Amino acid sequence: MNSHALTAEDQTGFSPGELQTQIQDALPSLEKARQSGAPLRNFESVDAAIAELKPTEPVFCISPAKLREAAASFQSFPGRPLYAVKCNPHPYVLETLYRAGITDFDVASLDEVRLIDGMFGKAAGQFFNNPAKTRPAIRTASERHGIRFYTADCVEEIEKIIDEAAGSDDLVIAVRLATRGAEARYVLSTKFGAQPDEAARMLRFIQQRGIKAGISFHVGSQCLAPGAFANAVEMAGKVAQKADVALSVLNVGGGFPAPYPGDDIAGREQYFGQLVRAMRNVGLPRSCIVLCEPGRSLVATSGTTIVQVVMRRDRNLFINDGVFGTLQELGHPKERRPVRLIRNGIRAPAKNADFKVWGPTCDSNDVLGAPFSLPEDVREGDWIEVGMMGAYSLSMRTHFNGFFADQIVSLGS
Ligand SMILES: Cc1ncc(COP(=O)(O)O)c(C=O)c1O
Structure with missing residues (x-):
C-alpha cells in the first residue's frame, strides 16, 4: 500500500499556484477584496486613464476627494x-x-x-x-x-x-x-x-x-x-x-x-x-x-464607470457594461447620470442625439431605462464616461454571461 500523503496537486491536478488561483476565484468577492489589499492604480483624470489604458473592458474609477467631500457634509x-x-x-x-x-x-x-x-x-x-x-x-x-x-x-x-x-x-x-x-x-x-x-x-x-x-x-x-x-x-x-x-x-x-x-x-x-x-x-x-x-449620499459622486461602445445599430448603442454590471441602477427609467463621450483626439460634433443603450449580455433586460444624450456620430470604439456611479454599482455586479467589470482605479488624490 502506498502510504505517502497526497499533495494538493495529486488530488486536484492543479499545481500549488494554479490551486491558489482557483481558490481565489471561488472566494466571495468581499473576501477577495479584503485579502488583496493591493493599492489601486491612480490616474489624474478619466481622460488620463483612457489615454494610458485604452480600455476595452469597463473601468470603475473612485475619487477619494469626492468621498472626503461627502463625509464632510455629514x-x-x-x-x-x-x-x-x-x-x-x-x-x-x-x-x-x-x-x-x-x-x-x-x-x-x-x-x-x-x-x-x-x-x-x-x-x-x-x-x-x-x-x-x-x-x-x-x-x-x-x-x-x-x-x-x-x-x-x-x-x-x-x-x-x-x-x-x-x-x-x-x-x-x-x-x-x-x-x-x-x-x-x-x-x-x-x-x-x-x-x-x-x-x-x-x-x-x-x-x-x-x-x-x-x-x-x-x-x-x-x-x-x-x-x-x-x-x-x-x-x-x-x-x-x-x-x-x-x-x-x-x-x-x-x-x-x-x-x-x-x-x-x-x-x-x-x-x-x-x-x-x-x-x-x-x-x-x-x-x-x-x-x-447613509449609503448613496456618501459614495454616489465618487464613482465613475468608463465604458466603451462595442457596436452601433442606428440609434442603439451596445456598450461593454450594463444592468448586470456596475450600471444596475440605470435600468430604472428615472435614473440619469452625467455622460460624456471621449474619442482619441478627435473633436466630436456639437449636436447631440438620444441613444438607447444596451449592456453586453444576451438578455433583453440588459438595457438602460433612459437614453444617453451623445454626439450624433458616436461610434464603435468611443468611450463614454458615466459619472455619479459610486452607489449600488460595484456591489451589484454579477458574472452573468461571463462579463464582470473588475478593473478599478483611483482618480486624483
Ligand atoms: C437598512 C439600510 N440602511 C441604510 C441603507 C442605505 O440607504 P441609502 O443608500 O438610501 O442612503 C439601506 C439601503 O438599502 C438599508 O437597507
Whole structure:
C-alpha cells in the first residue's frame, strides 16, 4: 500500500499556484477584496486613464476627494453617521471614509462584519441592521465580533437576537418602523418595517426582557423630501410614547439623496434642520443615541464607470457594461447620470442625439431605462464616461454571461 500523503496537486491536478488561483476565484468577492489589499492604480483624470489604458473592458474609477467631500457634509448631522457598507464595500472606499471620520458602519451580513473587523478591528463601530439574520450570523457577530446593536421588525427576530446575543447589559435592539416612502425613488418599507401598534408592542417586549430598546426607519432611497424624515421621527416619538419606553437609540436610516441630473434636491442642512426640529418636538431622552446610516449620499459622486461602445445599430448603442454590471441602477427609467463621450483626439460634433443603450449580455433586460444624450456620430470604439456611479454599482455586479467589470482605479488624490 502506498502510504505517502497526497499533495494538493495529486488530488486536484492543479499545481500549488494554479490551486491558489482557483481558490481565489471561488472566494466571495468581499473576501477577495479584503485579502488583496493591493493599492489601486491612480490616474489624474478619466481622460488620463483612457489615454494610458485604452480600455476595452469597463473601468470603475473612485475619487477619494469626492468621498472626503461627502463625509464632510455629514459633520453637521445631529448624531453619529454610520456608512451603509452594502452601498459600496470596496476597501478603498471604506478606508477613505474611515480616514475622513466615518468610523461606524451599518452591516447587513456576516461577510460585511468580517470585512469591517478585518480592516479596522475594534476601532470601528458595527451595527447589524438587517432585520432578517440567521442564528449563526447573530451568534458569530456577537461572540466573535462583539456587536451589540441589532435591528428587528418582528417578535420572532427579537427572540432570535436575545437567544443568540444576550448576556451583557449593553445589548440594544432597534425596532424597524415602516414609513410611507412615497417621496423616495426606492421604497424600502415593503419588505421590512412594522406598523406603529406592532412596533409599540415590540418595544415593550424588548424592555420587559431587560434589554435596551430603540427605533429605526428608512424613508426610502433617494428621498427628495426632507419632510419625510421629520414625519418618520414624529411617528417614532408617538410609538415610543404609546409603548412608554425611553428610547436608547433612534436610527433615522439612509435615504439622503445624491445630486443626480434631473433630481431637484434640497441641501443636506435642510434635511438635518427638519430632523433637529422633529427630534426637539418629540423630546428624546438625553441618553438616546441618534444615528443615521447613509449609503448613496456618501459614495454616489465618487464613482465613475468608463465604458466603451462595442457596436452601433442606428440609434442603439451596445456598450461593454450594463444592468448586470456596475450600471444596475440605470435600468430604472428615472435614473440619469452625467455622460460624456471621449474619442482619441478627435473633436466630436456639437449636436447631440438620444441613444438607447444596451449592456453586453444576451438578455433583453440588459438595457438602460433612459437614453444617453451623445454626439450624433458616436461610434464603435468611443468611450463614454458615466459619472455619479459610486452607489449600488460595484456591489451589484454579477458574472452573468461571463462579463464582470473588475478593473478599478483611483482618480486624483
Ligand atoms: C437598512 C439600510 N440602511 C441604510 C441603507 C442605505 O440607504 P441609502 O443608500 O438610501 O442612503 C439601506 C439601503 O438599502 C438599508 O437597507
